[in-house]
Amino acid sequence: MTTTRSAGRSALFKFSLVLSVLASGVYQNAGAQTSYELNSGWKCTSINSVKDNGTIISQANYDLAAWNPAVVPGTVLTTQVANKQVPDPFYGMNNEKIPDIYKVGRDYYTYWFANDFKEAVPAGSNQTYLNFRGVNYSCDVFLNGHKLNSKLHKGMFLRQSYNITKWLSKNGNNRLAVIVYPPDAVGNPNGGQGGDGTIARGVGIQYTAGWDWIQPIRDRNTGIWDKVTIEHTGAVVIKDPHVVTLVPGVRQPEGAQQPAIVQVSAEVENATGAAVSGTLQYNLDGKLVSQPVTLKANSKQEVKLADYSLKNPKLWWPNGYGPQNLYKLNLQFVAGGKVSDQKNIEVGVRQITTEWNSKTESRQVNVNGQKVFIKGGNWIISDQMLRFSDVRYDAEVRFHRDMNLNLIRVWGGALIERPEFYEACDKYGMLVFQDMWGSGDCNGRWIDPMKADDQWTRRKYPDDHDLYLKSVADQVKLVRNFPSLAIWCGGNEITPPEDIFAALRDTIMPKLDNTRWFIPYSNSEEMSRNVQGGNGDGPYGIQSLTTFWDHQTYPFNSEVGSVGVSDYESLKRFIPAENMVVPEFDASTGKTKTDPVWEYHKYIGYDGFVDKYGKAKNVEDFATKAQLVNYDQYRALMEGFSSHMWDWYTGTIIWKTQNPWTAMRGQMYDYYLDPNACLYGLHNGSEPLHIMYNQTDGMVMVANNTFKTHSNMLLVAKTYDMDGKEKVLTKVFADVTPTTTKRYLSLKHEIEKEAKDKGVFLCLQLLKSDKEVISENIYWLPDANGDFSGLQKMPKGTLGASAKYLKNGKVEVTLTNEGDGALAFFNRLSLVNAETKQRILPAFYSDNYVTVLPGQTKKVVIDHNPGADKNLAVTIGGWNIAERTISIDK
DSSP, X not given: OXXXXXXXXXXXXXHHHHHHHHHHSOOOOTTXXXXXXXXXXXXXXXXGGOXXXXXXXXXXXXXXXXXXXXXXXXXXXXXXXXXXXXXXXXXXXGGGGSOOHHHHOGGGGOEEXXXXXXXXXXXXXXXXXXXXXXXXXXXXXXXXXXXXXXXXXXXXXXXXXXXXXXXXOTTSEEEEEEEEEOOSOOOOOSSSTTTTTGGGGSSSOSGGGOBTTBOOOTTTTOBOOSOXXXXXXXXXXXXXXXXXXXXXXXXXXXXXXXXXXXXEEEEXXXXXXXXXXXXXXXXXXXXXXXXXXXXXXXXXXXXXXXXXXXXXXXXXXXXXXXXXXXXXXXXXXXXXXXXXXXXXXXXXXXXXXXXXETTTTXXXXXXXXXXXXXXXXXXXXXXXXXXXXXXXXXXXXXXXXXXXXXXXXXXXXXXXXXXXXXXXXXXXXXXXXXXXXXXXXXXXXXXXXXXXXXXXXXXXXXXXXXXXXXXXXHHHHHHTTOTTEEEEESOBSSOOOHHHHHHIIIIIHHHHOTTSEEESSTTOTTTBOOOSOSSSSOOXXXXXXXXXXXXXXXXXXXXXXXXXXXXXXXXXXXSOGGGOOOOEXXXXXXXXXXXXXXXXXXXXXXXXXXXXXXXXXXXXXXXXXXXXXXXXXXXXXHHHHHTTBTTTBSXXXXXXXXXXXXXXXXXXXXXXXOBOHHHHHHHHHTOSEEEEEOTTTXXXXXXXXXXXXXXXXXXXXXXXXXXXXXXXXXXXXXXXXXXXXXXXXXXXXXXXXHHTTTOEEEEEEEXXXXXXXXXXXXXXXXXXXXXXXXXXXXXXXXXXXXXXEEETTEEEEEEEOOSSSSOEEEEEEEEEETTTOXXXXXXXXXXXXXXXXXXXXXXXXXXXXXXXXXXXXXXXXXXXXXXXXXXXXX
């Protein structure tokens, strides 16, 4: 085994260990008076190894000694990887060594799961509930020798709740046993999108049979994949509360506010044989709102409390437009002077509306009466083996905040995201565009020779329409209270079948969540008028930078994106040393020769863009040059769309910003949460107030994605040659009105003259009156032949660097270009273990891939988990700066 492979597997093991530790912490569910998660002590075995039934297995005296430890929440494959029964599918070609369910049959991945837990029989009228938030795909549940479900439970996304009060053991020792069956239709992973498409016959995740950015998941995510909780209540339990906020008028983030309306309702259920009288009440901002309720024996009732006028509300805003204020709302059912049940809900006071923009011919999103230009990213899922954690969700959504995006679209081939994802989106100001299950690929939008069934047959998927509708209604109730949830979508690039769509549009959404925009499908004409033909989204490959500025695409593009190979340190984590082979692009044929492992991990070609920086000497050199391309691509993408906001576009959503495994395309950070230059190109190009340069006509522009007028700014444009010689092109005072893009002047002639021989650096700045830089944008522009010939011969630069702790978990790095020579160009900073030089992941950088001008000083702040490591350092290296390590001053 090579050293590189050992290091890669070590990183994989370490990262999986971190996830396991995160998953093992007790989860205190805010949804009940006392609740805890059953997330440890689970054991499992294949159905092929036992002959007994659930009533026997779930008895405490049944011997489980031969069973294996199980990961719950998790999947069968998650458990197999944790027990080292199969190799890690994220490394090399290991996934090919794992049996696929299509070949070995469903019984191979049908498993028993069991858990022994302590729980006493509750006193008096108190109740105990067992809750499952997600089992894939069907299951039977047994407790202490009793079967809890009357018929086989089906549906990956349908929650289960069982009142187990009467089945608890008198001695407090209980055994839970669950038999989990895989999806009924597992699909043939034949290389198509969703394989042969039959995976869509069930109500589950479609990409598990493979897609153009992921290989098939061998067990199709079979398992108890989401949280299992034990919940204690009194006689009455509160179910699925609903909070709506209405914010009339046009608001500003600052200043006093007119009142907002808060509407609260919930279902309450009396689980006892006697009537119960009590009060449903909540406290918000120190005010109590209540409603008396009498419940008959064994009955449930929907209760709506009186509307509450919240004075001078602190509003919730999307990222870049204002703060993400959240109120704590404590909803209780009180009977006999005691709290029977309570739900703690964080409320973001905001109102989302949409309207048709006749100029762009697309839908426009308004928040609190203000139009918001959508800068979004498409999201698949956090982990292909469903190893979710609050910490990972927080990190991934934070990265999207750091990209200066304001929306995440949850793609329809995956799932309705978990509450923990939405909590992170609430925190970081990410609006959410939530697809329901379905895709044009599997569900018949196009003719496809890879599919098993014809289009009309696929158009009727899934097989069980009632299950689909029940699952949607259940999931809407699960996430509807989150202020970040902005848009419901019928499916990815296609509506569900007509009867399902009609029920969603006319019944489910109006009844359960009638304040949000519901669109038929992701590239619907109701979202974006398509007068150009094609599918209404894309393109998906690497583009000439000027394309983003000059080529008018769809006016609210739900998917447009490009490359995303990470740097060499990232590649080493999952590519064996013998497969570190540079892709070779043949300009004469337009084709790329790619190593099989790269191909397996879905490498997408950079065409000749990397070669413009000089032929790559090795993979490390290739990955370094790819970062320059990454940064340029995504900066230009967002700048191009922003340059035409409210003229051509009301928004755009990048396909895509992350991967749930070790893929090599469409990602701003890798699976291990290590960012690449794509993230910082977006961070630059998407900043709320942004100065930018159109390389086609030479126009200098400013995009203002805020609700403020910015005036009395000094616009500065200057060039630097490869030796660092500065030339000031212009200085002019500028202003820009809210939510608009303004054109100032063209520098085309001057720039082309300066760049002709070797290329040139263009530095654009906006300065405040006190000379503070409020926006800086540094471009590296090619020579007259389109090559970066000057960069290839650029002299070495000088870069002074120091680091200090601002506080525990926060490091400030100061970079100074001390000389009067060349720019210190494109420097990557990494927080590392001082001894091993391994990167600390995740870490969050206020900026990265930083260029420092001659005589300039820049500061970068790095946030990290204070407990991640005690022996830290920072590595710095750039295009013309040798990498070195600096210590951190205490």
